[in-house]
Amino acid sequence: MRIPPFNPYIAVIIGVIAVSSSPIFVKLTNGVPSAIIANYRLLIAFLIMTPIILSKYRKEFRNINYRDWILAVISGIFLAAYFVLWFESLNDTTVTSSIIFITIHPVFVFLGTYFLSQERFSSGSTISLIIILFGSAIIGWGDYQESNAFIYGDLLAIVASISLAIYILSGQKTRKSLSLITYTYIVYGVGMITLLLYNIIMQNPFGNYSMKNWYIFLALAVIPTFLGHSLFNWAIKWLNNSTVSMAIVFEPIAATLLAYIILKETMIWSQLLGGTIVIFGLFLFILSTSRKNSVTISKKSNK
Template sequence: MRIPPFNPYIAVVIGVIAVSTSAVLVKLANGTPAAIIANYRLLIAVIIMAPYVFFKQRQEFKFIHKKDWLLSTCAGVFLAFHFILWFESLNYTSVASSVVLVTLQPIFAFLGTYFFFKERFSQGAVISMVIALLGSIIISWGDFRISGMALFGDILALLGAITVTVYFLFGQNARKRLSLMPYTFVVYGVSSITLIIYNLIVQNPFFGYPAEHWWIFIALAVIPTFFGHTLFNWALKWLSTATISMGIVFEPIGASLLAYFILGEKVTASQWLGGTIVLFGLFLFVMSTSRKRNVTISKKYQ
């Protein structure tokens, strides 16, 4: 394997910091409907990607099979509803609770592969899932004691985790045959169209928002999208999926710290306890379900 042009571990660290900004940015756009925030995040990302995709990789669209179009379209629809549910959850619950619960996505993904693809679980995976779910119950119970609306936000966050899981299950098959940028462009494009239709149905206004909110839309399209998820996808060429997953597990910590310093959100005792248990369970889960592979890193990075 050739030497990476940039230390992939540093790329993962940058990616974790970048995705940690997402929830805080959404909170800063308070007053703008969640579906509108999601709409502009993806639409601006598509607009940024368009020149490169059409000038460098447009020929690949001719060879996309109908099955892959269908899978990518379904993935895009569920990605749109993931953002609607997750962003809406932030209107009711804290950044700490919302991000921790959305991070349960790997567990829902393995449950999906168990029911649909009959994939077996190890005993360690089952124990770690129980630990993580116990932590989520502690968070939800603590939020319920504070406010019923906070519990409603937790439920929305869990639904957001489920919808992003379905997004991955639809997309993983097509992604094996499509290049990163064309696949991402199609999925984000479908998500944008889905969100436009949704906003038209619920009659959310597309304009009339404060100028600073438009900067937030752009920041969401650039920071967590390109400096976050795109860097993760790039790093996968040199690092294992387990390594990337372990990095993403730290997103709730980064998001909670940013929420504390930027929004003044304090973390309650139940959020500390439940969040720690969830992250510990996720750590064990990733370790017990990962398949190790060799990683080639240049000596200058060691």
């Protein structure tokens, strides 16, 4: 057995913090159209990945069948929709509310899998879904008391969460036949082109932004993407899926702390209570829908 070159638990912690920085960066852009922010995030990430694809993975493109191309295109379109909807939600609601509603996307993935494969709900998953809905309702009610704009932002975040779930579901089979980096490269490319066309139609300006905003575009492409999601994907080689999934549940906590430190955003009672209930429900949901795998990390290398 192999030993990891780096402690996977530390990698997951770094990944959670990195991914949680995404809404903070979006808030700091100060008025840049959401579709432009999303477009540059995917464009820069796509360009960074291009030399690696050309040097090591270009042969994989010859073996991609028609069905996989179609599914990858669908994934890319919904990834673009997810970014635009989520970033737009941050203009109308708080980081805490938005990230909590994004974090419940595993519920929509599970529901989609249920309707596609007719899998039965376990009692644990049913109870956890009720808990998550109850916590979400508390957040929504509290936001409604604060401002109607908050509710609009919450709804955008929920639709973004559904878009993220469709992105994940549509790419499940394709990811099994392609390497992760090739699949990601194609999806990012499709998402980038989708957003490019959308921005042209909406006549959003592609330039005349401050240097601070260009640094934020770069940070969005590098930190949440490569220091966040890439570390999660690497950690899955050493830890089971449920462990990494549970770690991702801590994103709302990390994002809320970053929002408080950097943006001076404070929580209201409904976000604290509802968020706690949602996170608890997500823990139960992941436990009830994950297969139990015993994973050990050997201290000896077997080369």
